[in-house]
Amino acid sequence: MQINEALTKKIMETSYLTAINADRYRVILRYFYEEYEKIHYWLNKEDVFAMMMQTGLFPDYTLNQCQLDLQALLDWGNLTAMQDSGKATTYKEFKNKKFRYQMSEYSVEIERLTLRLENLEVEGASLQPSLIERIRRQILSLPSLLEKTDEEAAEAWSALNNDFIRLNRNYQDYIRTLNSAHAEEMMKTEQFLVFKDQLLMYLRTFVKALQEHAMVLEEYIRDLPQATLDSLFEKVARYELSIPRIEKKQTAQQLIETCHGRWLSLKLWFVAENGESEISHLYDSTNEIIRRMTRYAQQISERYLQGASRMEDYRHLAQVFQQCQTLSEAHNLSAMVFGPEMMLHLKGLPDRVTESIDSGVYEEAAAYYDLDSRSRKMRQKASRLPHPDYRLERQMQRLAVEEQQRKKRESLRSLIHQRKIDFATLPILSPAVRKILLNWLSRALASASKRARTEEGVYFHVNLDKADQTCVLRCEDGCFVMPNFVLEMEGDY
Known part of the structure; x- marks a missing residue:
């Protein structure tokens, strides 16, 4: 990473987003942006004031406040001003410096960003198996780009990077959505059962597409010669340098290093080096989501059926019990269906004759024990025993320690x-x-x-x-x- 002055300086153009009067500043700049999209670049303060009054959000807004807001945006670099002296008919009008305002380039990009952030939840993300297939075709065709012109090679390389960025961004956004607290709560409701199968099929289709193309791409990327990539990146750099640009150009070495960095990111996505690849993490995340959704669906189904009438089940069980020929057969069926009614813990039993698990309690030999009375009135007389002598044991322990x-x-x-x-x-x-x-x-x-x-x-x-x-x-x-x-x-x- 190269650290320069452009990276470390403050971006004053974003100050209007968090200023005290951010509600007025954002409305004004959104109006400038919408007019900018209509190729209406220059506006005066009267147009801005009329728009602010039409919104109905600022009933006490004045033309003087509008002038102060435009001046603040002008000081932050969000607007550029030019004096409109063409319509001045008197010296006083010329002295008052009536200005026209236009959005700066920074403000245009900032407004585009805020629009994307506002529509982030609406647009959402998706997992497209066709995107994986297209990336596979593009990677397999990289050696053939050496025979094409610099422009065609650069376009193909740019298309590959754009598809890879789109795949990476979409899968992260989609997985983050499914792991969010809102999705977790929704999976616990009965409405989740309606589209559970469709969602599972969608995820499994994407995982299947990954499994079909990931193995081929991993082996192909690992065996791709470095000389082929170097030649391709040189063609891309030559084409980028041939484009006339007003801003400062990058050197050929910087462009080649950028291409190498992008290729390394793509390679680490499919090829595991010193650990797991990103596609392995995607497998694990998708499979974990599938398991969680299946578990929630099972819990919802069990909860839904918990209160259902079991009259037919009990009637069927009664018919099965009626078909039992002996009491022992009925006991076995009851133990299998209902489990033991009362669990008895038998302690102090003598050694068994057999260790067979098929041997029942009724087949064991009887054991007899003397039971003491539990009555409070009748107490067994305590026998007085002499204090045991442990001198021999202590002497033996002492001799062992000394040895x-x-x-x-x-x-x-x-x-x-x-x-x-x-x-x-x-x-x-x-x-x-x-x-x-x-x-x-x-x-x-x-x-x-x-x-x-x-x-x-x-x-x-x-x-x-x-x-x-x-x-x-x-x-x-x-x-x-x-x-x-x-x-x-x-x-x-």
Whole structure:
């Protein structure tokens, strides 16, 4: 992106849209725009004042206010003025400087934008499968454009870009409309069922068209030679430079870079590079909308049928129950139709003889349990038991902990050679031993004297002579690179 003065400066021409008297300014400029479309470019303040009074929106409007409004629009650059001295018959009329006003180019484009914004909801968007098919034909015909004239190649390239912009804009607008809060509320109403099938068919037709053309385009775009694109963009640049323009022209290199940028955007739309392509996101969004609409339609149907009479259903079920020959068959049918009437949770049952799921409760062997009385008057006498002695268990736990600590000390003692622990020469360590060594190291490094003490009271310090070198500490659960520290013990460990 090129940053220049035109990009960073304020656009004063849009000030009338948010000014205090924006209601009057917008009406005046809309009147100028409508007259501009009728090729009636120049207007005077009397014409503007007569229009403002005809609207009926400003009953207290005066000619002086009209002059002030026109002057404000003139100061912002929305209007250009020219003194109309041809009809002046006296010196006083000439001195009063009767002006005629015309819209500026910026104001024309701003009014066109506001009109599009006002009609945005009315126009809406659509998904056109024919647009995908036309883009496919245009992309497949790109190599043949090298044999045509510069003008024909530029027209074909412009048509491809316009169709791609239209496809991208339409699909985003349409998907945004279906994902809006208004559409979400509408999908929950019964009126949605009327055009649900038509909308689903519309979306599925578009997805089918994408699937038919996207695979072909992805493979073709990926294999398209870069030399072909370079030659085509040179032809487009030559044609653009051959058109005489009053404004500042772009260089050939700038035009070619613009073409490359547009082609890259089109390529990323169909071809996935370092992730998913835009067409994949379109697939996912469309499928999610289809699933959501189907779910809402099902919920609406269930809610609609919830209050319907089920007399015929119950009559049919009664006839089915009447055809049962045995009570067991009627029990099975009832469980399947209505489910169990009362769910019993059986606890404390003995081990089953069989694990077969076909074995019923009636086929299981009986189990007997002694039940205590739940009466408040009859209470079972509590038996007094001596306090259990856990000294043996505690002694066994203490011996186990001491044995574990002894093994750790033996492992650490085996790593000390000449009262030094060199991390560069250590063997493969267990996670527990590694944790102890790194704990010692961190406590010593945190000290100002680089000195600390072990759990047994032995002092040690860190030797930093080789700290600028690195070593690999190998452990049972992995390896990591660290500075080559050396722990020097100051006593026997």
